Amino acid sequence: MHEIEKHLITEEPYYSPVGEEIAIFEASYRNGLPVLLKGPTGCGKSRFMEYMAWRLQRPLITVSCHDDLSTSDLVGRFLIRGGETVWIDGPLALAVKVGAICYLDEVVEARKDTLVVIHPLADDRRLLPIEKLGQILEAPPEFALAVSYNPGYQSLLKDLKQSTRQRFVALEFNYPEAMHEAEIVVRESGVDLPLAQQLVSFAGMTRNLKGSGLDEGASTRLLVHAAKLIQSGIAPTVASQCAIAQALTDDPEMMPAIFELADSVF
Amino acid sequence: MTLHRLSAPEIAEQLDLCFEVEFTFIDNTLIAQRIAQLEPEVQQQLLHTARRVAASHIQVAAQLCTNAITTIFAVSGGDHTAQQAQLLDSWADQVMDLYDRFGLAKSMQMVNDFDHFQRYQRQETVGVSLKEVEVRLLHFLNGLSGRKMKLAPAEGEHWSDSETIYLPSASLLLPQRELNRWLYSAIVVYHWAEARFSTFQPPLFARMMDASDHLLHLFESVNGLRLERLIQRYLPGQWRRMEQLRQAEGGGELSSDWTQVVRLLEEGDLSLQTALKVTEAWSRQLQPLPRPCYQGRLALSRVAATREKRIGEERAQFRVSFMDYRRQQSPPPAMAPERETGDEEEESDLQWSSEQAIATLPLQLRPTAESIIQDFGEIPPEYLTAAGPADYLLLQQKAREEDPGEVWGGTYHEEGAFLYDEWDHRRESYRKGWCAVRELEVEGVEDPFVEEALQRYQLEIRHLRKTFETFRNENRILKRQSSGDDLDLEALVEAQVDLRQGRELSDQLFIRTSRYERNIAVAFVVDMSGSTRGWINDAEREALLLMCEALQTLGDRYAIYGFSGVSRKRCDIYVIKRFEEGYGEAIRQRISGIRPQDYTRMGFAIRHINQILNQTGAKSRLMITLTDGKPDDYSDYHGEYGIEDTRKALLEARHLGIHAYCITIDEEAKSYLPRLYGPAAFTQIDDPRQLPYKITDIYRRLTSR
Numbered sequence: 001m002h003e004i005e006k007h008l009i010t011e012e013p014y015y016s017p018v019g020e021e022i023a024i025f026e027a028s029y030r031n032g033l034p035v036l037l038k039g040p041t042g043c044g045k046s047r048f049m050e051y052m053a054w055r056l057q058r059p060l061i062t063v064s065c066h067d068d069l070s071t072s073d074l075v076g077r078f079l080i081r082g083g084e085t086v087w088i089d090g091p092l093a094l095a096v097k098v099g100a101i102c103y104l105d106e107v108v109e110a111r112k113d114t115l116v117v118i119h120p121l122a123d124d125r126r127l128l129p130i131e132k133l134g135q136i137l138e139a140p141p142e143f144a145l146a147v148s149y150n151p152g153y154q155s156l157l158k159d160l161k162q163s164t165r166q167r168f169v170a171l172e173f174n175y176p177e178a179m180h181e182a183e184i185v186v187r188e189s190g191v192d193l194p195l196a197q198q199l200v201s202f203a204g205m206t207r208n209l210k211g212s213g214l215d216e217g218a219s220t221r222l223l224v225h226a227a228k229l230i231q232s233g234i235a236p237t238v239a240s241q242c243a244i245a246q247a248l249t250d251d252p253e254m255m256p257a258i259f260e261l262a263d264s265v266f
Numbered sequence: 267m268t269l270h271r272l273s274a275p276e277i278a279e280q281l282d283l284c285f286e287v288e289f290t291f292i293d294n295t296l297i298a299q300r301i302a303q304l305e306p307e308v309q310q311q312l313l314h315t316a317r318r319v320a321a322s323h324i325q326v327a328a329q330l331c332t333n334a335i336t337t338i339f340a341v342s343g344g345d346h347t348a349q350q351a352q353l354l355d356s357w358a359d360q361v362m363d364l365y366d367r368f369g370l371a372k373s374m375q376m377v378n379d380f381d382h383f384q385r386y387q388r389q390e391t392v393g394v395s396l397k398e399v400e401v402r403l404l405h406f407l408n409g410l411s412g413r414k415m416k417l418a419p420a421e422g423e424h425w426s427d428s429e430t431i432y433l434p435s436a437s438l439l440l441p442q443r444e445l446n447r448w449l450y451s452a453i454v455v456y457h458w459a460e461a462r463f464s465t466f467q468p469p470l471f472a473r474m475m476d477a478s479d480h481l482l483h484l485f486e487s488v489n490g491l492r493l494e495r496l497i498q499r500y501l502p503g504q505w506r507r508m509e510q511l512r513q514a515e516g517g518g519e520l521s522s523d524w525t526q527v528v529r530l531l532e533e534g535d536l537s538l539q540t541a542l543k544v545t546e547a548w549s550r551q552l553q554p555l556p557r558p559c560y561q562g563r564l565a566l567s568r569v570a571a572t573r574e575k576r577i578g579e580e581r582a583q584f585r586v587s588f589m590d591y592r593r594q595q596s597p598p599p600a601m602a603p604e605r606e607t608g609d610e611e612e613e614s615d616l617q618w619s620s621e622q623a624i625a626t627l628p629l630q631l632r633p634t635a636e637s638i639i640q641d642f643g644e645i646p647p648e649y650l651t652a653a654g655p656a657d658y659l660l661l662q663q664k665a666r667e668e669d670p671g672e673v674w675g676g677t678y679h680e681e682g683a684f685l686y687d688e689w690d691h692r693r694e695s696y697r698k699g700w701c702a703v704r705e706l707e708v709e710g711v712e713d714p715f716v717e718e719a720l721q722r723y724q725l726e727i728r729h730l731r732k733t734f735e736t737f738r739n740e741n742r743i744l745k746r747q748s749s750g751d752d753l754d755l756e757a758l759v760e761a762q763v764d765l766r767q768g769r770e771l772s773d774q775l776f777i778r779t780s781r782y783e784r785n786i787a788v789a790f791v792v793d794m795s796g797s798t799r800g801w802i803n804d805a806e807r808e809a810l811l812l813m814c815e816a817l818q819t820l821g822d823r824y825a826i827y828g829f830s831g832v833s834r835k836r837c838d839i840y841v842i843k844r845f846e847e848g849y850g851e852a853i854r855q856r857i858s859g860i861r862p863q864d865y866t867r868m869g870f871a872i873r874h875i876n877q878i879l880n881q882t883g884a885k886s887r888l889m890i891t892l893t894d895g896k897p898d899d900y901s902d903y904h905g906e907y908g909i910e911d912t913r914k915a916l917l918e919a920r921h922l923g924i925h926a927y928c929i930t931i932d933e934e935a936k937s938y939l940p941r942l943y944g945p946a947a948f949t950q951i952d953d954p955r956q957l958p959y960k961i962t963d964i965y966r967r968l969t970s971r
Binding site for chain 2: 262
């Protein structure tokens, strides 16, 4: 049990709700329903998961998905130790065994055949078969499964299969309203409110560019980064350039336009 | 290598050829005599320039040579410096550019007025051209909130019609390049602010449309101050730059009367109403202020015309979308104007003028709502009532107006077309925005062709499906990996032996299954020129059908486009299947509907498909062209010109990481295709009937690992 304690969140993470997401997550948790978080990058999905894990007092096991992620990476595999083979649980099997919350971040990045392993776990059976051991784990009521993805930048290639997505309760996340977002920036970075509002107004400008040159506008996370730099004494225009504009694009025409927007706002 | 000085007859001979004297009757004797006196390097450069410019227009080229001798190379002794060479090159470029954009008269004007060109050259060092900054400015403008606006070149001063900002082709007013660059942004911000901060609302037109010049100019000054204060509030950084620009052009402090005006404006919360009131109240005491460089004249009548057109369209659009939205909502959204309910909360939501009100609308309605609020300061109540039949009619009419096929009903124009550059090998430069390209849908045809073809090739299709099936989902087992899904028993046994013998234990004891995912996007580009009529067209259609059937099994993403055209103004891309469309009856009918059209202008098609392929984000992008002959078009796209432009377009494709392959039935293909595609990237088929068999085979070969 010692290992799992690392995954317990002891301090309350800062999370400012936008709608009814906390109540919906709790209701899903009580009913053993898996949850799908949709939303653009950096709008607070992972923070929400940390907050919910703290609130429900369950360990949170996060797996960042990628296209090389195999079923063994999730369920577990044999390793050689001292000339003998030993079974090591993967993060998903571990979460099922100890009744933790397993959070698969950016789930569409994982290969479709890998994701099939969560199917029996994400419906009313709540089972995780471990083929190599010939075992079937039954998830305790404390176990929860959550996955996240960003519908914004999905190419045709990367989409969730209907058989996967139709197992989840979906929560849609977006950037908070301007004032709310400014308050979050203040709370996270310590800058004063007028400056946070300027940053939010700049973020709004980059979000206007979504679809006309940018794939995504600036996320709340990037605003917090810029605000932290400003708080450490970096000039607002420079901080916006480094923490926001440069992070958004490499396009030689787009970059100066965003720099100029930053110069205009501050 | 030292160049030898050419004699007058030698030069005359070259110029005769270049200026096609047989037809033009240009007398080259005098020019040749003058060029004969110049240094060999100058002679070569002049002849080279003459050839380049003559590719655009012979008279212009002849005049340019004559004038260059008397201006650039007029210095006695004719020391040929790099500077002179550069000057001639840029004069020629400038002249050709003017010829492309505005025609003969303007380019001749530039040829005959060297002083004008030199002034232009001098200003080049501090000036900024619109071309240099256009893309950046457009991104910048798109980033600012409110109605999406466009940029366009102005013939004289800058102005705006509330939808488009017209900018001068160069910004040269200020003494430093950086300031001129800022000036462009300041002009854009100023005109954006005009529209964004409610200048063009009904009271303006009611009170200023028929006002005297004095009153209108005074209003421009008052409104200018109002907008500057608003810019200071929302874009303080931009306002500071505007201050610097004003200082750079020698702007002074405001008089006490004008300071009083600013105070009044601020007390009235910088509204349009206050600006109008102040203008009228102070019209006798005040004279208009000199306009700062970023402030344009108000083009009221043109704004009114644009506004009137927009209001009708947006009202229809908003009413129809809003009613659709309300129908989907249950209960209806709180912001609907159901005043009679008397609900306190609903009443407070009716404050349409605020940004919060926009935020309560669904995403798809917000841009129109923002634009409407810019025009009226609120959403007028009648916009929130049920959409009448007139609205639907207006929307239908708008859709008809935008039908790309209709554009060709009248005179040729480029509105709404994709503009692509074209390479002119004689000029050694691109002709900017030369080809007007439109995407047209191929009309599906219900005829027995598809059925017959599927029947005829049913055996082949079955065979193809099988081969493509095995080709799909290649699983590879990687042995001796340091991590993996399972133990590699063979490696494990060896490791045990090593261990017993006291040797080091390898860590590569695992098997990993790696699935090769086919991340391929392929575009088939079909030549639909008139010469494909008959057998070739049938073969193309059959080949595409077979290919689609096979690709269904394989699961690769694919698109099919056709191309044809008449001259650069009418370059048509025919959409047969887009990447996002699934293969089905509709696509089969469109394939059946492929009909021979006009000529084979090829460069634009490759450039357009390049853009489409580039957006797919696939790892391997492939463009397979089916054609029956070399690039050729109605007017100027013959022989070397067409081949060189196509070659350039293919080089652009390669630069973007797109693999281009060509299947042709032209028997002479071997004489020019290696230059276009490279020796190994094309196939020549002797019999068109072989095409359906060959194409699937080629595809399999191209995409296997």
